Amino acid sequence: MKSLLESKKHPEGEQKPRIIPRAEHPVSRQHISDAALKVLYRLDGAGFDAFLVGGCIRDALLGLMPKDFDVATNATPEQVRELFRNSRLIGRRFRIVHVRFGREVIEVTTFRGKPQDEHDNHIAQQSDAGLLLRDNVWGSIEEDALRRDFTVNALYYSIADFSIHDFADGAHDIETRTLRLIGDPQTRYREDPVRMLRAVRFASKLDFTLSPETEAPIYELAPLLLQIPPARLFDEVLKLFMAGHGLMTFRMLSHYGLFGMLFPEAEEAMADAAWAEQLIEAALTNTDKRIADSRPVTPAFLLAAFLWAPVAHRQAQLESDGMPAIPALQAAAQQVISRQLQHTSIPKRFGMPMRDIWELQARLPQRHGKRAFQTREHPRFRAAYDLLLLREQAGEIPRGLGDWWTAFQDGDEHEQRRLIQKTGGDPASQGPKKKPRKRRRRKPRQTTE
Template identity: 50%
Template sequence: MMPTIIDRNFDINKLHHSAVSVALRLNDKGYEAYVVGGAIRDMLLGKTPKDFDVATNATPEQVHALFRGSRIVGRRFQIVHVRMGRDIIEVTTFRGHHSESDNKNTAKQGRSGVLLRDNVFGTLEQDAIRRDLTVNALYYDPVEDTVIDYTEGLRDIAARRLKIIGDPETRYREDPVRMLRVLRFQAKLGFDIDSATNQALNDCAPLLAQIPAARLFDEFLKGFMAGHAKPFSEILLQTPVWQELFPDSAQYIDAKVCYRPMLFAAMGNTDQRINAGQPVTPAFLLAAILWPAVEQGLDLALARGEAPIPAMQSVGQDVILRAIERIAIPKRFTTMMREIWDLQMRMDRRRHRKPLEFAQQKRFRAAYDFLSLRAQAGQDVGAVVDWWTQFQVEHPELESHRQQQHQDEPRKRRRPRPRRRPNP
């Protein structure tokens, strides 16, 4: 394949000096090295990238030996994290084609085509073809000050199009998470999806059931906690992917006309907080995503004559147990989700002889915000929301109490990494 090579046409000041330094040092030692991927795409679009990756023909061991403080990570495909001051640059070795005859670095595939291990090294051209999207397969050469394109990514950026490299169904079978990446980039960039890429995505969505639940939670964080949760959720709901990630939500999302507006309002508010640098928690979004299933189950329990609060607790627990079969939501988040749901039943002011004590509970503000979203979406809870809104206005000390609670929360300590013992 003959690449398209153009002179750099983006602002060099947006290119992080640490990434360039890593690439130039590898070049100085006789290796090929390029800044690659989303950073180049974003700069060509006039955006300021946050993450910078370097691709090289040096093996992980050679990169590790060249940079002090670096470490090799990953199992499915090994990469090197190179620390440059406060920055960590991710360095990958060019990936090659899979070959059963390659005895040193092998790729292992499951029966369905999923790549279990992918430590096959190759050339720059092979690395470009092995990447997921054409717009992410662009390389900046800091020595020649040029951009290298093997997959017509420059053309697709100009057309604002997302296109899988190679046969889309094969690439999705290799790694079904690529479907989430395609939709995430659509939400982030506002690009259209190529027709073949989109058709294969709809056909292959059930493959996500093969992905470990823990990895899907990581992908949830990337998609919903990066400042574009609202467009991401709107896009997902138009595909079978939502059903694969949140089957309970998919079943009941249209049971009431208010559920979709409430979900999108929760996503939009989270995006605003992230873009304003304010703290957010995945628990709130997950509580909103699963609320249709919770409320529908609660309505059935109440119709059977069950007491409201025990019914809410039972239904909430059942919904969470089903959800974590698909996405491994950590306990600290499921606990908060249950508390938000439980407090929905307790916020009727007529139940509280001491409303100030109730409003000082740890999850009161999250539950109040959740109730406000329900009212905003048209649920019949407006009078309760208005009462608690006025109550907080009349008791401004509640805000300082909440801030103190936040400061008093125990910080999660990182476990020290065990030292490696030398081989005997």
């Protein structure tokens, strides 16, 4: 097969794409889901341009099987909506169409133009700092390509002739495994600071190197992330750490000063205690392995690990002021969460289990009598036990308690009693007991005289 690097380059600054014909690239319709093909063919049949764009083409060129499919077209969102009954318009900042086929969603976007242009009464709005507030300016495919973030994401696969249109030399960067922003990096990061997180995420996921001009401004512009709504940053956190490359992602975020913009109190704790960073790395290593083994993972556990050191630090301060241990732990948890919510939101479905995991850290050392059995039956016990093992591994607490709980889970009833006796527990009081059945009271007989 002809190397993509052998394709003739277009002159710098010219917007005409390099057309890579089907015979010279490996992307096949076999790589594309049936749902995405239906969208492409229906748009094409209605007389609109229809292209697959972005990550799915990038991944296919890298020999990876694409999972998500995005479609770009010259049809407006309203026109797309009319073509597909199974679709809905979403977004105000960026208006797009989601076409749903069962559980699969195909995202369809209209070609976007330059922010300062005006088309169809849609105007791009920017803040004084350059942040793009609203961007529903329609344009040509050439403009759309140069508005995308990275060169490797500005590749368009045409359903009309199966060729790839390369507007920013992205095929070359794929072969050299380089991640490069399109346009001036300072301007592009100011338009959307989340692009700094995306740069780290793609570099970690794809094992790419950031180009020097893409990398340089991140150190200075990292604080721009403080402008981004916490809900949006939480979505980015999930993408960063729940995709199987969390450890490398964490190290890159820390290197560029981005992690502290997402988890400021965790970063402060890492500066005070070496075990805090080791705990986070151990948790990410564990999560990456579980994802690689196709085992379930939950953000609640990772968030509990990220924020445990700040909670432990605040708890120690409150206890030194005379507050009892359990109330101190609960108060510390509330303080840490309140500050964290100013940076990344935490939905209740993750926040409540996270609190349980923390509070169980205080219950795990209490193993006398029935307590060990009661703790083991807690719905969050397994996650709390895993965090305990990581705390020991990181050096926060001495080893031993984790081994006890491992043996307790694996042991039979006799072994469990022996383990509790070793802690000084009363063997007569250990083990879950059945509640006595209440005797049903009978109504007194009524006598007739």
